[in-house]
Amino acid sequence: MIEPTMKAGAKQTLQCSLNGSPVELEVQLSKRLLHILRDDLGLTGTKRSCEIGRCGACMVLVDGKPVNSCLTMAYQCAGKSITTIEGISGGGIDPIQQAFLSEGGYQCGYCTPGMIVSVQALLRENANPNEDEISEALSGNLCRCTGYGGIMRAVKSAIAALNAE
Structure with missing residues (x-):
């Protein structure tokens, strides 16, 4: 300590x-x-x-x-x-990371690690957030490329994939 x-x-x-x-x-x-x-x-x-x-x-x-x-x-x-x-990811690709790749939830990719970390925290607390809850969870993350459409699609895709498991 x-x-x-x-x-x-x-x-x-x-x-x-x-x-x-x-x-x-x-x-x-x-x-x-x-x-x-x-x-x-x-x-x-x-x-x-x-x-x-x-x-x-x-x-x-x-x-x-x-x-x-x-x-x-x-x-x-x-x-x-x-x-x-x-x-x-623990060495592989986490479902959230895969969703960002599959849904184009990035443009330059600079904000992507922080976005994924924030989504990880959200989904640990709330497995099925609505759009307002997703927006609130990502309110501390900025995408300067304005890729929010792809980011929201990626988060919703990750939710669906994780809930299907």
Whole structure:
């Protein structure tokens, strides 16, 4: 666990679970999760974009809840379970990812990891959301290519596929 009384800039061991595996890293308390994932661990599926929590490209799950990794500090991750886009599929293609591929739920693809992470969180809590609930769940994710039609089709397709299982 991280001691909150350490001096700024000091490093301490961060222990957490990342994509189902235990992780132990020496990090600065003030380092953002986004930078730990991308720069320290090489998990580049989590995208760097606005870095002020407005676009959702850096969305990850922390204890099953979607959070902007650009706003999450290292000390906030101590003892938590973190899931990135790389951990969603477990090595294959998740039905949500497949739906995004099949339904054209992406254009440039930059927002896609954050969208998929947000949809994953939604469908864990609500297996059959309506369109308003889907829109609300994705309200923290921006698609700058205006691909929302394909994104909504992909989410509805994923819901149908998961409910058919």
